[in-house]
Amino acid sequence: MNWTMRGRCWKFGDNLSLDDDILEFAKVFVEGVRVSDPNYLKKHVFTNLIPDFPERAKPGDIVVAGKRFGQGNPHIYGLLGMAGLGLGLIAESVPHFTYRMIVAAGLPTLPFFNDIGAFVEDGDELRVNFKTGEVENLSRGARCESEPLPDVLREIIGTGGFLPALKKRLTDMNTI
Amino acid sequence: MGMTLTEKIMARASGRDKLAAGEIVYPEADLATIHDLYVVEADRQLTELGVERPWDPERVFVCFDHDTIPQTVAVANRAKQIREIVKRWGVKHFFGPGRGQGHVFPMEIGIVKPGECVLAYDIHVTNYGAVGCLGLALVFEFPAVLATGSHWLKTPETIRVNLRGKLPPGVGIRDAAARIIHETGPDAADYRVFEYAGDALAHLGVDARVKLCNLPIEIGAKSAIVPADDAVAGWMRERNLDGFEAMQSDPDAVFTETYEFDLSEMEPTVALPPRPENVVPLGEAIGVPVHAAYLGSCAADQYEDMAEAAEILRGKKLAPGVRMIVTPGSREVLARCVEDGLMDVFCEAGAMVGPPGCGPCAIGRGGPLADGETCIATVTRNDVGRMGSREARIYLASAATVAASAVRGAIADPRDFLA
Structure with missing residues (x-):
C-alpha cells in the first residue's frame, strides 16, 4: 500500500455524527438488509452536508475534521464509504470505538492531530504520509506532523481492513 | 496491585x-x-x-x-x-x-x-x-x-x-x-x-x-x-x-x-436533540409541544419503567393530537403489566401497546416520526433520524416525564402530577 496521498482538503467541523453527517444510517439498508459494500456506500458519503460530495471527491483527497469525528452509535458504514472513495482522514480527535472502526474500514488515518484545523483550509492541496504522520500543505507551503498509527493497526489498514486481516489470522491459525 | x-x-x-x-x-x-x-x-x-x-x-x-x-x-x-x-x-x-x-x-x-x-x-x-x-x-x-x-x-x-x-x-x-x-x-x-x-x-x-x-x-x-x-x-x-x-x-x-x-439532589432532566449528552434540567424544555410520546427501548422497558409511567397516566387521557406507543421489554414484563392492571391504564389513557422489542427506537420501526414532529421518548439516542424523519426532533427523558408530557401535550414536569 502506498501510504502517501495527495489531494484536496475537505474541511469539516467538530462532532460529525456517524449516522447522519458522515452517512445517513437509513441509506445503509437495501431491501431491508444492511449493505457493507464500499462501492455502494460511497455514493452516500457526506451527502447530507454536501449533496454532490461523492461526485466531487477524488481518490487521494483528505477529509480534515475537528474534535470527536464520528461520534454516535459506532456504525462503520460511512467509514467504509470513505474508504470506497479512496479518501484519507485526519481528525483532531475521534472516540475510541470510532478509531477502531476506522482501522476496521481500512481507512488511512491520523486520528489525533492537534489543531490540524488551524493549518488547513477547505480546498487546499495536501500531501499526507500516513506512515510517518507528516502533512504538507502544498497550497500554503507549510508542513506539520503528528504521531502516526502504531504499526500493528496500520498493517490491518494495509491488508484492507478488518475482514481481510481476520481472514489472514484464520489462515495463520489454520482453523479453516 | x-x-x-x-x-x-x-x-x-x-x-x-x-x-x-x-x-x-x-x-x-x-x-x-x-x-x-x-x-x-x-x-x-x-x-x-x-x-x-x-x-x-x-x-x-x-x-x-x-x-x-x-x-x-x-x-x-x-x-x-x-x-x-x-x-x-x-x-x-x-x-x-x-x-x-x-x-x-x-x-x-x-x-x-x-x-x-x-x-x-x-x-x-x-x-x-x-x-x-x-x-x-x-x-x-x-x-x-x-x-x-x-x-x-x-x-x-x-x-x-x-x-x-x-x-x-x-x-x-x-x-x-x-x-x-x-x-x-x-x-x-x-x-x-x-x-x-x-x-x-x-x-x-x-x-x-x-x-x-x-x-x-x-x-x-x-x-x-x-x-x-x-x-x-x-x-x-x-x-x-x-x-x-x-x-x-x-x-x-x-x-x-x-x-x-x-441521588437525593437529583432533579428531572431532558436531553435536547441531537445528542444524548445534551442533558439539561427539565425546566429548560417545559412547554415544548410534542406530537408523539414513546415509552420503551432497552433504556426503559422494564416493569419499573412501565409502573413509573402508569402512575402518571392513571385516570388520565393523552392530550388531543398526541399519540403514545409503549413497548414492554419482554413477555414477562408484558404479562406483569396485564396482571397488575398497568395495561388497563395505558389503554384507558389512549396509548398503543406494541410487541416486546426495540420499538421505534430502532430507526422508527413500527412508528416513525414525520417531518417537523417532536417526540418525547425514553429511547437510547436522539440523533437526527433516529426515529424516522431527519426533520423530527427527539427529547430524551424518564418514563414519568414522557407520560406527563403525553398528557399535557407539551413537555411537562411529572412532579406536577404527583400531588
Whole structure:
C-alpha cells in the first residue's frame, strides 16, 4: 500500500455524527438488509452536508475534521464509504470505538492531530504520509506532523481492513 | 496491585491470573449475542471467511427484537432467511419476534449471569452490567467472535461512580443516569467502564441498574457494571435462577477517576436533540409541544419503567393530537403489566401497546416520526433520524416525564402530577 496521498482538503467541523453527517444510517439498508459494500456506500458519503460530495471527491483527497469525528452509535458504514472513495482522514480527535472502526474500514488515518484545523483550509492541496504522520500543505507551503498509527493497526489498514486481516489470522491459525 | 471487577472478568475469560488495564487480550465469550438486523450480514461475512458455523453454537444467542413485525415483504423475506441461517448455524439460544428486547429478557431468564463475559454485536449489551455481567460490543468486527469465540480487546480502565441517597418523588433513575453521563462527559468516558458503588445501590434493583448501565455507552464508555449483590441474588431467586459467586473489585484496585453523586439532589432532566449528552434540567424544555410520546427501548422497558409511567397516566387521557406507543421489554414484563392492571391504564389513557422489542427506537420501526414532529421518548439516542424523519426532533427523558408530557401535550414536569 502506498501510504502517501495527495489531494484536496475537505474541511469539516467538530462532532460529525456517524449516522447522519458522515452517512445517513437509513441509506445503509437495501431491501431491508444492511449493505457493507464500499462501492455502494460511497455514493452516500457526506451527502447530507454536501449533496454532490461523492461526485466531487477524488481518490487521494483528505477529509480534515475537528474534535470527536464520528461520534454516535459506532456504525462503520460511512467509514467504509470513505474508504470506497479512496479518501484519507485526519481528525483532531475521534472516540475510541470510532478509531477502531476506522482501522476496521481500512481507512488511512491520523486520528489525533492537534489543531490540524488551524493549518488547513477547505480546498487546499495536501500531501499526507500516513506512515510517518507528516502533512504538507502544498497550497500554503507549510508542513506539520503528528504521531502516526502504531504499526500493528496500520498493517490491518494495509491488508484492507478488518475482514481481510481476520481472514489472514484464520489462515495463520489454520482453523479453516 | 488488585484488580477491578472488569479486569477480573476479562482475566478469567482470557485464561489469565492477572490482568491490568491497557493490556490487549483475547477473552473468549461466555455468550455471543446478535440481533435480527445483523444476522444476514454476519453470515455473508462468515461465508467470505470460509466459516460455515459459529465456533460454538451452544454459546450463540440470536433474537428478533428490531423488526418484530415486518413492515414490508423485503423485511419478511429477510426474517425467513434469518431463520434458515440460525438453523444452519445450530444456534442454541434463538428467540423469535415478540419474546423481548435482547438486552433485557436474557437477564430475566438467566441466559446471562453475574461474572460472565458477553461479547456482542450491539453496543447496548452493557445493560447486562445490571446483574454484574460484563458486556462488550464489537459491532462490525463481530464475525471474529462468531468465527473464533474471541477478538482482540484492550482491557479498559474503570471509572468508579459512588451513589448515595434516595431519589426524590417524581425523579427517575433515568434522570440520575442522564445527569451522570452529562457530568462525566465524553472525554472522561471514552473507552472506560463505569463501575457503580455506594449505599444507594441498596435501594436500586436490577431494573434501575439497567438505566445506570445503559446510558454511558452513548457517550463512548466501553461498558458499565454494578457488582452483583444481595439485591441481584434476591431478584434471581424470585425468578428461580441459580445462585452465583459474588465478585467485586479488590480494595486496592486502580480506578482512573472517582465520581460522587447524591441521588437525593437529583432533579428531572431532558436531553435536547441531537445528542444524548445534551442533558439539561427539565425546566429548560417545559412547554415544548410534542406530537408523539414513546415509552420503551432497552433504556426503559422494564416493569419499573412501565409502573413509573402508569402512575402518571392513571385516570388520565393523552392530550388531543398526541399519540403514545409503549413497548414492554419482554413477555414477562408484558404479562406483569396485564396482571397488575398497568395495561388497563395505558389503554384507558389512549396509548398503543406494541410487541416486546426495540420499538421505534430502532430507526422508527413500527412508528416513525414525520417531518417537523417532536417526540418525547425514553429511547437510547436522539440523533437526527433516529426515529424516522431527519426533520423530527427527539427529547430524551424518564418514563414519568414522557407520560406527563403525553398528557399535557407539551413537555411537562411529572412532579406536577404527583400531588
